[in-house]
Amino acid sequence: MKSERDQIQELMACYANAIDAKDYDAISDCFAIGARAEYAGFTEPLEGPEAITAHVRRAVEPLAATQHMFGNFIIDIDADQARLTCDIIAQHVRQESGGTENFLAGGKYRVEARKQGGHWRFTLVSARTVWTDGNRNMLPRSG
Numbered sequence: 385m386k387s388e389r390d391q392i393q394e395l396m397a398c399y400a401n402a403i404d405a406k407d408y409d410a411i412s413d414c415f416a417i418g419a420r421a422e423y424a425g426f427t428e429p430l431e432g433p434e435a436i437t438a439h440v441r442r443a444v445e446p447l448a449a450t451q452h453m454f455g456n457f458i459i460d461i462d463a464d465q466a467r468l469t470c471d472i473i474a475q476h477v478r479q480e481s482g483g484t485e486n487f488l489a490g491g492k493y494r495v496e497a498r499k500q501g502g503h504w505r506f507t508l509v510s511a512r513t514v515w516t517d518g519n520r521n522m523l524p525r526s527g
Contacts, residue, residue: 388461388504392468392497395504400452406444412437416498416505423511426524436509443523448479454493464499472511478522487518 386394395414402410415421415433422429423439430436444450456471469492476487496508 388466388499389459392459392461392466392504393457395497395506396454396457396468396470396493396495399506400454403440403444403452404450406441408437408441411440414506415509416500416507419505419507419509421506421509421511423509425513426511439524444476446478447476447522448484449475449477451475466497466499466504468495468497469493470495476518476522478519485519485522487516487520487522489516490514 398410399414401407402414412433415436417433418431419433419436420429420431421436421439426443427439430439452472452474454470454472458469460467471490472493473488473490476489478485491511491513494508494510494512495506497504498507499505
């Protein structure tokens with residue numbers, strides 16, 4: 385049986401895999417009803433799985449590929465509530481007739497989750513970019 389910590393870390397892996405696979409139902413399933421997402425510099429705060437998933441779809445749909453990798457997990461669990469911080473490196477690739485463009489970013493995630501019906505779901509995802517390399521304009525920018 386997986387520990388609570390393993391289940392929370394797996395939630396992050398499922399989220400990354402769903403983004404990279406453009407599996408929008410799986411992205412939505414990672415979030416609790418009323419969840420909030422803050423992707424600083426990319427969109428205004430979002431509320432609810434539908435709004436969060438719509439933003440991710442708008443960001444990754446035009447891209448040929450993405451790869452999101454999370455690491456350096458610090459997880460604090462209190463009954464059915466959890467807080468997590470981790471690092472991310474995310475590669476974004478767009479291919480057009482003129483060639484290939486890349487946008488590579490490293491950042492920090494702050495996440496809150498709650499266990500519902502035996503499954504962990506995000507209640508807050510807050511992402512902050514620390515560094516970038518490549519064409520930032522490949523991804524949507526907040527207003």
